[in-house]
Amino acid sequence: MADTATTASAAAASAANASTDAPPFQLGKPRFQQTSFFGRFRHFLDIIDPRTLFVTERRLREAVQLLEDYKHGTLHPGVTNEQLWSAQKIKQAILHPDTNEKIFMPFRMSGYIPFGTPIVVGLLLPNQTLASTVFWQWLNQSHNACVNYANRNATKPSPASKFIQGYLGAVISAVSIAVGLNVLVQKANKFTPATRLLVQRFVPFPAVASANICNVVLMRYGELEEGIDVLDGDGNLVGSSKIAARHALLETALTRVVLPMPILVLPPIVMSMLEKTALLQARPRLLLPVQSLVCLAAFGLALPLAISLFPQMSEIETSQLEPEIAQATSSRTVVYNKGL
DSSP, X not given: OHHHHHHHHHHHHHHHTTTOOXXXXXXXXXXXXXXXXXXXXXXXXXXTOGGGGGOOHHHHHHHHHHHHHHHTTOOXXXXXXXXXXXXXXXXXXXXXXXXXXXXXXXXXXXXHHHHHHHHHHHHTOSSOOHHHHHHHHHHHHHHHHHHHHHTSOOSSOOOHHHHHHHHHHHHXXXXXXXXXXXXXHHHOTTSOHHHHHHHHHTTXXXXXXXXXXHHHHHHHHHHHHHOEEEXXXXXXXXXEEHHHHHHHHHHHHHHHHHTHHHHHHHHHHHHHXXXXXXXXXXXXXXXXXXXXXHHHHHHHHHHHHHHTSSOSEEEEEGGGSOHHHHHTOSOSEEEEEOOO
């Protein structure tokens, strides 16, 4: 009976969508193809869309109910694919996929840019003191840790000590490198004051990039010892692979290095040129607002580009994995979840 209702619902939805450009809706699946960079880029643009921060409680309930109706084959006639995709986008942006609880707004992926941009502006402020350097690096790593924890995989219980270890390692490495490089720059007698100021503006990047790598390694080192699940083309579990885990961590670490590059490298270059313009020299009070806009633009571009580099489900040939994995399947390739 349920199958008949589902079929009728799908047929009605198909008829209603005949004249639209939206692809056929698939519950729990991405709207755009994940095999191409452009498809992944469009997918992540949806995930980080800040407009979902303004969705009302009523609209969220309607979106959840619409998806429940689709799942149980009780959709009302005339519901379009576009409406279903929009409902899924809203639900995925606000509710945790494992717990179905609302994620605190600043820690949602859609809030990463709006709430993270002021921190980036703080990291790039010129003439920073030791205290301000430590404060902004600590605040940045604290925000990252909260985002990681809020969007964690909650299907299996994970000890809080693992997150604390990753957080402390990231904070210590970021602060140590930032402070150390600032001290070195200050002691560099060959630099003119203008050159010293310019070089100091680039200090946050190596500090943040190294902290990101440290965080990934400390949080996920257990995967290197235990391996991660690899699946065949039909989604069947083939086994657990340490080699796949190594590939996953390398891809994630590379993403975490690429992500802060345009955010923390482009704004200093752009601002060093803009500061020479007659407008900003005549109106120095505009420096901070202009720098904030430059950081916002760099952040908005860098985030979807960086996380689109590799597919969420990466593919690897079985010949590159452990012999027992290759023997356990007839597939030439298997896939694994690389994480974010």
